[in-house]
Amino acid sequence: MFTATGDTLSDAINPVIKRSNDDYGCKRAVMLLRRILQSLPVVAGVVLVSFLLTRALPGDPAVYFAGPAASEESIAEITRALGLDKPLPVQFALYVQDLFQGDLGQSLSTGQPVLSDLARRLPASLELTLFALLLSCAIAVPLGIAAATRPGSWRDHLCRIVVTAGVSLPTFFTGIVLIYVFYYLLGWAPSPLGRLDFLYIEPDHVTGFYLIDSILAGDVETFAGTLKQLLLPACTLALFTLAPIARMTRASMLAALSADYVRTARALGHSDRTVIFTYAFRNAMLSVVTTLGMVFSFALGANVLVEKVFAWPGIGSYAVEAQVVSDYAAVQGFVLAMALLFVALNLLIDIIASLIDPRMQLGEDT
Amino acid sequence: MNMMTGAGQPQVAALDISKLDVNFTTRRGEVNAVKQLELSVPRGTVLGVVGESGSGKSVSAYAVLQLLEANGRVTGGSICFDGINLLELSSTELKDIRGREIAMIFQNPRAALNPVRSVGRQIADVLVAHSRVARSQSKAKAVELLQQVEIRDAESRYHAYPFELSGGMCQRVGIALALACEPRLLIADEPTTGLDITTQNSVMELMMTLVRQRQMSAILITHDLALASAYCDEVVVMRDGRRIESGRPEQLFNHPVDAYTRKLVDATPHKGKSVRQLLPAAQQQSAVVKAAPGEVVLSVKHLAREFRSASGTVQAVKDLSFDLRKGECLGLVGESGSGKSTTALMVARLLDTSAGSIQLFGDNPQEYVDIATIPSAKFMRHDQRARVQMVFQDAGDSIDPRHTAFQAIEQPLRGLTRQGRAQRRARVAELADLVGLPQHLLNRFPHQLSGGQRARVNIARAVAVSPDVLVLDEPTAALDVSIQAVVLNLLADLQAQLGLSYLFISHDLYVVRMLCDRVMVMCNGEVVESGDTGQVMNSPVHAYTRQLLSAMPALPGVDEATDAARSNRLRPPSLRL
Numbered sequence: 001m002f003t004a005t006g007d008t009l010s011d012a013i014n015p016v017i018k019r020s021n022d023d024y025g026c027k028r029a030v031m032l033l034r035r036i037l038q039s040l041p042v043v044a045g046v047v048l049v050s051f052l053l054t055r056a057l058p059g060d061p062a063v064y065f066a067g068p069a070a071s072e073e074s075i076a077e078i079t080r081a082l083g084l085d086k087p088l089p090v091q092f093a094l095y096v097q098d099l100f101q102g103d104l105g106q107s108l109s110t111g112q113p114v115l116s117d118l119a120r121r122l123p124a125s126l127e128l129t130l131f132a133l134l135l136s137c138a139i140a141v142p143l144g145i146a147a148a149t150r151p152g153s154w155r156d157h158l159c160r161i162v163v164t165a166g167v168s169l170p171t172f173f174t175g176i177v178l179i180y181v182f183y184y185l186l187g188w189a190p191s192p193l194g195r196l197d198f199l200y201i202e203p204d205h206v207t208g209f210y211l212i213d214s215i216l217a218g219d220v221e222t223f224a225g226t227l228k229q230l231l232l233p234a235c236t237l238a239l240f241t242l243a244p245i246a247r248m249t250r251a252s253m254l255a256a257l258s259a260d261y262v263r264t265a266r267a268l269g270h271s272d273r274t275v276i277f278t279y280a281f282r283n284a285m286l287s288v289v290t291t292l293g294m295v296f297s298f299a300l301g302a303n304v305l306v307e308k309v310f311a312w313p314g315i316g317s318y319a320v321e322a323q324v325v326s327d328y329a330a331v332q333g334f335v336l337a338m339a340l341l342f343v344a345l346n347l348l349i350d351i352i353a354s355l356i357d358p359r360m361q362l363g364e365d366t
Numbered sequence: 367m368n369m370m371t372g373a374g375q376p377q378v379a380a381l382d383i384s385k386l387d388v389n390f391t392t393r394r395g396e397v398n399a400v401k402q403l404e405l406s407v408p409r410g411t412v413l414g415v416v417g418e419s420g421s422g423k424s425v426s427a428y429a430v431l432q433l434l435e436a437n438g439r440v441t442g443g444s445i446c447f448d449g450i451n452l453l454e455l456s457s458t459e460l461k462d463i464r465g466r467e468i469a470m471i472f473q474n475p476r477a478a479l480n481p482v483r484s485v486g487r488q489i490a491d492v493l494v495a496h497s498r499v500a501r502s503q504s505k506a507k508a509v510e511l512l513q514q515v516e517i518r519d520a521e522s523r524y525h526a527y528p529f530e531l532s533g534g535m536c537q538r539v540g541i542a543l544a545l546a547c548e549p550r551l552l553i554a555d556e557p558t559t560g561l562d563i564t565t566q567n568s569v570m571e572l573m574m575t576l577v578r579q580r581q582m583s584a585i586l587i588t589h590d591l592a593l594a595s596a597y598c599d600e601v602v603v604m605r606d607g608r609r610i611e612s613g614r615p616e617q618l619f620n621h622p623v624d625a626y627t628r629k630l631v632d633a634t635p636h637k638g639k640s641v642r643q644l645l646p647a648a649q650q651q652s653a654v655v656k657a658a659p660g661e662v663v664l665s666v667k668h669l670a671r672e673f674r675s676a677s678g679t680v681q682a683v684k685d686l687s688f689d690l691r692k693g694e695c696l697g698l699v700g701e702s703g704s705g706k707s708t709t710a711l712m713v714a715r716l717l718d719t720s721a722g723s724i725q726l727f728g729d730n731p732q733e734y735v736d737i738a739t740i741p742s743a744k745f746m747r748h749d750q751r752a753r754v755q756m757v758f759q760d761a762g763d764s765i766d767p768r769h770t771a772f773q774a775i776e777q778p779l780r781g782l783t784r785q786g787r788a789q790r791r792a793r794v795a796e797l798a799d800l801v802g803l804p805q806h807l808l809n810r811f812p813h814q815l816s817g818g819q820r821a822r823v824n825i826a827r828a829v830a831v832s833p834d835v836l837v838l839d840e841p842t843a844a845l846d847v848s849i850q851a852v853v854l855n856l857l858a859d860l861q862a863q864l865g866l867s868y869l870f871i872s873h874d875l876y877v878v879r880m881l882c883d884r885v886m887v888m889c890n891g892e893v894v895e896s897g898d899t900g901q902v903m904n905s906p907v908h909a910y911t912r913q914l915l916s917a918m919p920a921l922p923g924v925d926e927a928t929d930a931a932r933s934n935r936l937r938p939p940s941l942r943l
Contacts, residue, residue, distance in 0.1 A: 151436075258435075260477040267431055267472075268492045268543060269465030278491070282482050357482050358527045 028354075035350060039343045043336075047099065050335035051092055059326035060084075065108055095332070104336070105329030109322060114333035117318065122337060123208025124195055125314035128306070129299050131211070131230055132237035133292070140242045141288065144249025148257060149276060159246055166243030171302055175236040175309035182232060189232050190225075192310045200225040233310040240302060241295045248291040252284035259283070286357050293349035297342060379446075380551050380583035381407040381430070381468075386443035388422070388429050388607075399425045399438070401607040405585075407551070412577065412584045414598030414615070416591055416630075418846035419817075422607035423587045427553050431464050447551065466496045469544035471573070473556035475536035479528040485539045486512065486524025489546055496547045511542040516572060533702075534565035541573055545580070552577055552584040558593070562701035563873060567917035570597060589846065591634045592919040595619055603627050616922040633851035635876035636921050637903075641858045644851035644880075656862040659883060660692035661731050663834050663867050664713070664754075669722035669738070671708050682708040684891040686722070690835065695861060695868040697882030697899065699875060699914070705891035706871050707839060712738075713869055714756040714837040715745040726753060726834070752782045752831035759840040761820035765812045765827075771798075771819075772808040775826045782831045797826040800863075801856060818849040822856070829860065837869045842877065854881060875918055879903050887911045 062079040063070070070078075079085050083094065098105060104114035139162075147159035182189040190197050195210055200222045203213035211230070214222040256262060257280050265279045304316035315334060322330035354360045388400035400422040407413045417423045428434050430445055430452065445452045447468060455463065472478040480488055489511055490504035499507050505524065512520035515538040528536055537557060544552060554573065558566035574597055577584045588594050594601050595615035602612040603626070611624040622628045633644050669686040672679050683705040690696050700706045711717035713724060715737055725734040737750050745751055755778070758764035765774045775797055779790045798805055801822040812820055821841065828836055841857070842850040858881060861868060872878050878885055879899055886896040887910065895908040906912045 260472060260474060261480045263433055264470075264472060264478045264540075264543070265480070267433055267464055267470040268495065269461045269463070270491065270495050271461065274491065274495065278483070279480050283480070359481065359529050 032351070035347060039347065042343060043339060046336060046339035047096065048092075050332050050339075051095055053335075054326075054328045054331050055088065055091075057323075057326065061108055061326040061328060064325050099336075104333040107322065107330040107333075108327045109325050109330065114329050117330065118315065118333055118337050119208070121313055121315045121318050124312060125300065125303055125307070125316060127195075127209045127211065128230065128233055128237065128312060128314060129296065129303060132234040133241060133296060133299065135234055136238035136241045136245060137292070139238070140246035141249050144246045144288075145253055145276065145281065147246075147250045148253030151254065156250075159250060163243045163246050166239050166241075166246075169239065170305075171236055171240045172305045172309055174239050175233065175306055178232050178236055179309070190228050192232060194311050194313055195226065195229055196222070197225055197229065233306050233312055236306050236309070237299060237302070241299050244291055244295050245288065249284065249288050252287040253280060256280040256284040282356065286353055286360075289349060289352050289356065293345055296345060300338065300341070378409045379406045380409045380448070381405070381585070382444075382446040383426065383430070384444050384446075386426060386429060386445065387441045388425050388434065388438060389441045390435075390438045392437065399607050400429065403443070403604075403607070403609055405602060405609070407583050407585055408599075409583055410581055411599040412574070412586060412597060414594030414601040415585060415587045415604060416589065416594045416601060417604035418589060418630075418848065420606070421604040423604050424555050425607075426604075427470070427555050427585065427587055430553060431468060431470060432460060433470075462496075465492055465544075465549065466547045467549050468551045468553065469547070469549040471537070471540050471544050471552065471554040471557045473559050475533055475540045475557075475561075476528050476531075478540055479536055479543075481528055484525050484527055485531070485536075486526075489539070489542055492543055492546045498547055508542075508546075511546055512539070514545075514576070515539070515542045517542075532565075533561050534569055537561065537565075537569050538572065541569075541576065545576060548580065550582055552582055553587070554584065555587045556589065557586075559589070563875075564701065564913060564917045566593075567919075590919065591619065591630060591847070592636065592921050595922050596919040603630065619921050629848060631921070633847040634921060635847075635850075635854075635874065635880055637876065637879070639876075639880060641854050641880045645855060656858075657693050657865065659694035660865075661727065662689045663692050663727055664690040664869075665723075665725040665727070665734070666690075666713065667723045667725070669709070669712060669719060669724065671705075671712060671717070671720045681891050683712070686891075686893060688886060688893075688896070690867050690869060692834070692867055693861065693865045694884070695870055695882045697878035697885035698869060698871045698888060699873060699878055699885060700888035701873065701914075703890075704888040706888050708891075709888070710756070710837050710839045710869065710871050713835075714754055715740065715742050715751070716756070718742045726750060747781075752778070753833050754835045754837065755828040755831065755833040757824055757828045757836060757838045757841045760844055761817065761824040761841075762812060762844075765820065765823060767812055770809050770811055771803065771815065771823045774812075774823055775808075775830055778827060778830045793830065794826075797830055800829070800860070801826040816849075817845050818852060821845060821849070821853050825853075825856065825860070829864065829866070832864075833866070835867045835869065837871070839871045840873065841870075843873070850877075857881065875903065875914060887914070 060075075060079075062075050062082060062084060065082075066075045066078050076085075083091060086094075095105075102115065104118070106112070107114050107117055110117055143155075143159050143162065147153075147156040150156060179189070179192050183192060196202060203210055203217045203219060203222055206213050206216055210226040211223060214220075214226060257276075259280075261283075262275060262280050265275045270279070301316070303312075303314055304320055306312065307314040307317040308320075315337070319331060319334040321327075322334065350360075383403055383405040386400055386403040386405075387398065390397045390399050403422070403426055405413070405415070405426070415423045415426070425434070425438070428438075429440050430447075432440075432452070434440070440453055443453075447463070452460070452463065479485060483491075486505065486508045489508035490501070493499050493504045493507055494501050509520045509524055512523060517523050517535060517538055523531070523535075528539070531539070540557070552573075557573065558569050561569060570593070574584075576582075586594060586598055591601075595618075598615060600612060601615050601618050603610045603618070603624070605626050611618065611622065611627045618627065619631050622631055629646055632646060635644065666689075667687050669683060670681070671683040672681050674680075686705075686709060688696065698706045698709060708717065712719050715724075718741060719738045722738060723736045724738040726737050727734045735750055737745065737748075737754070740748055740750070765771075769777070772794055775794045776790050779785055779793060783790075785793065794808065795805060798808055803819060803822045803826060807815065807819060812823075815823065824841070838857070842853050845853060854877065857868070860866060868882075870878065870882055882899045884897065885899045885902050886893045887902065887908065888894070889910045895902060895906065895911045902911060903915065906915060
């Protein structure tokens, strides 16, 4: 008779991966490296496409630069000076060569090197976006969980209302309404003009994030000033990003709560807290994190409108202004910076996902 | 006789279900899933609950621990555990009962475990939840439990995630979870469905040994009559939410009183039964007599397939050779990972081969086409495609949900023949008659058809283009036994009528025994034994074949050898030699 000692043939065929921590860490590092290498072609592609697209667009920077009263000769001279008379491949080679030396070129409209412009403006956008996302996660995730645990209850309806409002109100509209109410009517908020009121002194540049820099400098007043200034635009953006996060949290929590392993957890007598957080939410988190990555990407794009409304000196408004005047170097620099940011973001999301879910392996296509 | 509860001892019920009613609110209104159910589990005994899908057997088990889905609720009756009516408990009191007093083991073990938490921690969670041990000592206790369910390297497997373990190992973890807090009643809901037969055997043995060692009571819910009779002291048969009949397994299965039980027992394949005998006597119509196998139609030579992955190369099929004659049924049996499905896909040309030839013979026995040389991507439009067709395992999933039955059957005719619209329409009607599918069902979508009807559509689609060879990959594995009986008879009829050659893949040795002329036993990508079905089944040569055969649970009174094994199982472990 067949005896029941341990494992059967099928167990022997699929041997368990023996887990040694050293081995695991090393493997992870190799995968991480491979994943970074995989993103290099993407960056190269972005360099080429952004170069070609900016040149394909109508508008001649030389005409703009020469001013309205310029003669034919002076325009031709400027064209020569800017190197725009050279054939495209040569221009591209020069551009790439500069790129490798860390030179993104000179902005025609600001007269500054593009790199220093970006270094000043990118942290402003990032600070706004990250703070807004933090705010929206803090509301959307608990809301989504609450809605999923009691479908059909008032919490679920509240979630639905917030989500619908979030997607249907455009950011420039909510921004203006918020300014009207909190600045004009109530006077609670400071004037919506940039990152910091004139009363305060900019903190020393360390990270470029005023909130962090002011804490590092130990300047509580500047911190409070920055926060006040940040709150309204961040709320505007948060309201906009709330919807997808809350909706995804609700949907993935509902799926997780009806999964077999949650039924097992219930059958074993776990408390509701353990069932919801340790069992359901840890599984639902994966899709929430993926959504978060997507939301971050389009929030950076949606920033342009918020930045315009609140006179925020961010990267979005910079790019729009540059685009209008065919400021090639600035536009290319912007596209490149965004591309690198997205690549880094995707990498980060992949790493977080692989930490949440042991089944996900970095660097392997799934 | 039961050794655990002596004849003189009073029988105290561990669980007493009386007049239980469970309703579900669906879009089509209230559905009464369990009706006036009476169940009693005497202390220290194992009660089997058997029935086909929709019989309400699982629902009643979930009702015990109130794990019904949101749209289900108990509308009447009582469930008494140790004199306490579980239906009257508050949710906090219920939490103390769940896992600590009554525990459950679920079907589909891998899905029943939290995929993102290591199995050891899941066991530790239960121990901590019922304050068996402090968090700091929970690991040691969890490792101990893993050892008790016979998991080797328990220390390192503590850190394993469910996806890293085989199905059998996951179910062992499921058992460890259920028994962690030493409950007094265990409810096992189809605990071995979907597991390989030898794994099923070892998991059941382990579970029952632990149950008896701890003098627990248990409920075993299963669709498998043989399994229930091998392990239960008493068996209850359910149908449509009602209790039909109950009794000791030998008595129930040898002398069933109710007609439904009779039908179930008849439909269960076992040794010495023919395909016709699966059906009730009235339906055993005299079928077309099957002709003796003719010329070779399909000749497979040195077939091999390897899969490369990051962790290395796997030889799924190694050097496989066989011939299939006209009108012959060749069985291919083996456990998961044995390479039988890979073989099926290669022969059906849905998967490319790594080496070897698949020769398809025409009317002239000297001429053949080696279809292994045609890439599987191009085979779809090849004129040989019509000659080899496949019947897939899950009839529901293998039909496009947006196609009606008519469109599904018509599909191969559109792609592989030049028939016009009217011709195709006539042919589909003819096929529906052939497989016994009522014409008015042809306009329905798959979800509007029953499992048996979907199986008929699947078969009609496969024979639509008049193939020579039919590859059947576990065509009845997902069906209830009574429907399986009908489908197997249909397949036997079709073979006799159309002279088809079958390559029949199955893990169920009894089914293979009834349907196949010859059989090949596969293990680790190789054929370990082959020959006439009767010969291989009655006097197996290879140890693996013997192991497979002995792992099959049998109905009582059918086979003396398995009867002996059964009485050995029912004996308390201490008395076992």
